[in-house]
Amino acid sequence: DAKTTQPTSMDCAEGRAANLPCNHSTISGNEYVYWYRQIHSQGPQYIIHGLKNNETNEMASLIITEDRKSSTLILPHATLRDTAVYYCIVRGRGSGGYQKVTFGTGTKLQVIP
Amino acid sequence: GAGVSQTPSNKVTEKGKYVELRCDPISGHTALYWYRQSLGQGPEFLIYFQGTGAADDSGLPNDRFFAVRPEGSVSTLKIQRTERGDSAVYLCASSQPLGGGELFFGEGSRLTVL
Numbered sequence: 122d123a124k125t126t127q128p129t130s131m132d133c134a135e136g137r138a139a140n141l142p143c144n145h146s147t148i149s150g151n152e153y154v155y156w157y158r159q160i161h162s163q164g165p166q167y168i169i170h171g172l173k174n175n176e177t178n179e180m181a182s183l184i185i186t187e188d189r190k191s192s193t194l195i196l197p198h199a200t201l202r203d204t205a206v207y208y209c210i211v212r213g214r215g216s217g218g219y220q221k222v223t224f225g226t227g228t229k230l231q232v233i234p
Numbered sequence: 235g236a237g238v239s240q241t242p243s244n245k246v247t248e249k250g251k252y253v254e255l256r257c258d259p260i261s262g263h264t265a266l267y268w269y270r271q272s273l274g275q276g277p278e279f280l281i282y283f284q285g286t287g288a289a290d291d292s293g294l295p296n297d298r299f300f301a302v303r304p305e306g307s308v309s310t311l312k313i314q315r316t317e318r319g320d321s322a323v324y325l326c327a328s329s330q331p332l333g334g335g336e337l338f339f340g341e342g343s344r345l346t347v348l
Contacts, residue, residue: 165339221282
């Protein structure tokens with residue numbers, strides 16, 4: 122799996138958009154970008170994933186650059202409950218199925234009242 | 235239940251003892267993963283099952299760790315001769331064979347080796 126680079130920590134004011142960057146410059150053509158988050162003392166939670174097009178769901182938006190070497194997770198209106206560690210992961214998919222999910226150290230997002 | 239269930243939620247044991255941790259995945263999910271997480275670190279991959287067989291066990295740290303999934307549903311992670319360094323939260327996740335492949339995690343089993 123390609124490695125990812127994320128800032129160690131970020132702050133965001135409550136109600137504002139939180140933009141979490143991720144670099145994955147060695148991503149290959151069959152690798153997807155996944156985002157998970159982990160709220161304190163809970164298991165990680167899936168947020169969103171994409172290959173090359175921008176994606177949006179009820180939780181967040183994922184913006185992937187055209188060269189796919191970086192992406193940004195956007196939480197449009199951050200709340201205190203969004204305080205968590207956010208993990209950016211690249212994960213390959215071949216004819217045999219998905220590769221394992223390898224977590225890094227993630228970005229600790231602190232939403233401030 | 236609807237989610238991934240892990241038992242026990244907490245386990246305290248003494249160095250050298252044997253421990254079993256159980257994971258009950260979401261019904262119909264053929265893939266099952268075990269991770270362990272130490273304080274301040276991201277989850278560390280241990281092993282991945284596709285059905286009954288281990289598709290990738292490259293993360294198991296040594297031969298004291300073993301996992302089984304005999305009927306392709308419930309899985310048990312077994313740790314022999316526990317050491318203080320085995321203390322961590324052990325996370326289990328499952329995923330369905332089709333769709334986005336997203337993992338659904340349980341709440342974890344916190345293991346403390348004294």
